[in-house]
Amino acid sequence: MDQSELNALASGLPVEPPREERRVFPPSGFSIVRPANWESKVGVVGDSGMADGFELASPNRRKPRAVVLVVKYASKPAIRGRVLESQFQGRPALMTIERRPAMFLDYPGHLRVQIAFERGGAWFEIRYSLFEDAPVIPSLMWDYLNSFSTNPPIRADGARQ
Numbered sequence: 001m002d003q004s005e006l007n008a009l010a011s012g013l014p015v016e017p018p019r020e021e022r023r024v025f026p027p028s029g030f031s032i033v034r035p036a037n038w039e040s041k042v043g044v045v046g047d048s049g050m051a052d053g054f055e056l057a058s059p060n061r062r063k064p065r066a067v068v069l070v071v072k073y074a075s076k077p078a079i080r081g082r083v084l085e086s087q088f089q090g091r092p093a094l095m096t097i098e099r100r101p102a103m104f105l106d107y108p109g110h111l112r113v114q115i116a117f118e119r120g121g122a123w124f125e126i127r128y129s130l131f132e133d134a135p136v137i138p139s140l141m142w143d144y145l146n147s148f149s150t151n152p153p154i155r156a157d158g159a160r161q
Contacts, residue, residue: 035056
C-alpha cells in the first residue's frame with residue numbers, strides 16, 4: 001500500500017486525484033470514478049421511480065462520512081429545495097444546496113448538494129452528502145464528480161463495449 005492509499009484510509013474525503021482504474025459502471029454504462037477505499041453499491045437505488053445507478057460511500061469508520069449517489073432517470077427527476085440554474089461539466093444543470101451547521105457535539109453538520117442534468121436524452125442526478133459542517137463541496141471531490149461519463153467501458157482490445 002502506497003502513502004496516498006494510507007492517507008485515504010485516514011480520511012473520509014478523497015486525498016488524491018481520480019484514477020481511471022477505479023471507475024464504476026452500472027449495467028446501463030454511465031460511470032464515475034470511485035475515491036480510494038470508498039465502497040460502491042451498483043444496481044437499482046433509492047426512491048421509487050429511479051432507474052439504475054450506484055452509491056459510493058466513504059468508509060463508515062472514517063470522519064467525516066461522505067456519500068455520492070449517481071442515478072439515471074427516464075425523465076427529469078423531482079428536485080427539492082431552492083433550485084439554481086447552474087453548469088455541470090460546462091453544460092446546463094439544475095442544482096440545490098442544503099447546509100445544516102454543526103450544533104454542539106451531537107450534530108456534526110451536513111452538506112447536501114443535488115445536481116440534475118440531461119445527457120443524450122436521459123436525465124442524471126448526482127447527490128453528494130457530507131456529514132460535516134462545510135460551506136461547499138471540497139475541491140478535490142469536484143474532480144470525482146466531474147469524472148462522470150456516459151461513455152461505455154473500454155474492452156481489453158481498446159474498443160468501447
